[in-house]
Amino acid sequence: MTDTLILTIDVHAEPAAVFAVLADPANHPAIDGTGWLRGSLDPGPVTGEGQIFRIRMYHDNHPDGYYDMANKVIAFEANRTVAWEPGQAGTDGELEFGGWTWRYDLEPVGPGQTRVRLTYDWSRVPAQLREHITFPPFPTSYLEGSLQNLSTLASGR
Template sequence: MDQENVSATLTVAVPVARVFAVLADPTTHAAIDGTGWVQEAGDRAPLTEVGQVFRMDMYHPNHPNGDYRVANKVHVLDPPHAIGWLTGEEKDDGHLEFGGWSWRYDLAPLGPSETEVTLTYDWSAVPPFIREYLKFPPFGPEHLTNSLHHLSELVSDR
């Protein structure tokens, strides 16, 4: 695959500010996740600034421990239009290391009560030594579509 990102887009019948508020709340991420890997927010504070770190408890059957925790660092925050983060890990000494992949949501209002949401997973910055043992993307594109449908259900219920 030459392309180093994958995206999905869905229009939801909800105002852009409400969609952004749900995405900026780490406690909603497990419900949004289309892979089933995100289990629970390790940090519950809303995402409010670039550089903010939030952790997620995860599960993947092919991970050496099964259960693990990721550290995410907000690198895009443009309320209510875009939010994104780098995913990595926190070492025992507190040092954060990121693998070169990121998640980003772009929100485009289509009127006062409708929003086009584009979710992008990008692995273009993953170094070769990680690509030797991890396949990218680590899931099929349907997982992004699933995430957007979960987001739609979640924002419509609020």
């Protein structure tokens, strides 16, 4: 079994419009296909590699219900690529990353058309975490819905 899911969608919008939606964490709850994302905790868009942006989350199976994720931007090329690795503050307050990543690659495929490739990769999730969380932790249909949400948001810009 592979530890990566890759899905694509063609969006009726220029790459800059698609990227603007993805680079603003305030849009992520509207893009989310799981219903787990509740809001951005940091103002403004992602502007470069190494940046941390935080998202408020909710999951019925989380011990606290609500929790925060800190996402480290690991790839950034304006209007082409944005990727991040989710993590949380450990007991010492330092960020610890779980080993899974989200990556969006954008390719112009015609006037006003962008092919979006979403890569969800959990290949670096350690064995002890896999004992508690099944990967992927959602059906592929959630990612398909997420890409459709992205398309709707970007097409409206």
